[in-house]
Amino acid sequence: MIEFIGIGFIRRKGGILANLTLREDWITTGVEAGTREEVFKVLAQPLYDAGFVREGFLEGVEEREKNFPTGLPTVPFGVAIPHTNPQYVKDNAISVGVLKHPVTFTVMGTDDETTEVRLVFLLALNESQKQLNILKNITSVISDENFLKSFLTMTRKEIYEVLKVNLGGVI
Template structure:
């Protein structure tokens, strides 16, 4: 069974990011992934293109989330980069691409072919439906805190 916590690393997490649009969020998270050796240069363009064609905004009960991802050939090592936003940015709704979603938290997923994207996405979607967890993540100051919150969630869920 894959553990979600294996994919989160404090150096890939940005809290309280001030961004004007999703492209700025993508660039910040892409740079974290690139600097730390998780993705290739081509990853950013892959994310941007895929987001245009297949939006990843998820309308939830309180805080909305986006889960941008792209093809495995842009990825060196699997990881999930995270940004919590000081004010929401607009994504298009995955369920209805015409509709805008104001997103507070972005989980940028970098998976190589060795991992089942479907399984990971299911686990992540399960996790983000936990409203209390999202609240905690949004309040977190720094990557270490976010990782701890996700670890404690994981322990509760899977015991």
């Protein structure tokens, strides 16, 4: 059970999960990208502009993705949840991209399986132990096939509202 306890905080069994910021203008729909790196660049820019991440964040995300892939082979399309090491992050934040066309990502926990991704949650977390909890919460949001499919037709505002409700007030 997740309980909203204040702006940006949620309480979950075991304590406060995270202080995570998502702004409506950090959600990009119709992202035109042919590679993971292009996706990362689009989604990282608002975090740089707002001062939530440090120099090297983008490169850190790219490097971590090569070594520890984040693609999830969900149905009807794949989802990716890239992130990097805490030293590149000033404040916890998330940026979201709905891709116009699928981009190939390597499946989490493999070296050679791939999935065609249409939805990306770029995480900027300054404490590595928070990553697992945030990943679990996002995974619960994307586990319903029909709900996941609806992301492709939602507006930026609709996605923001859905995430605000379904991530239990994290944002």
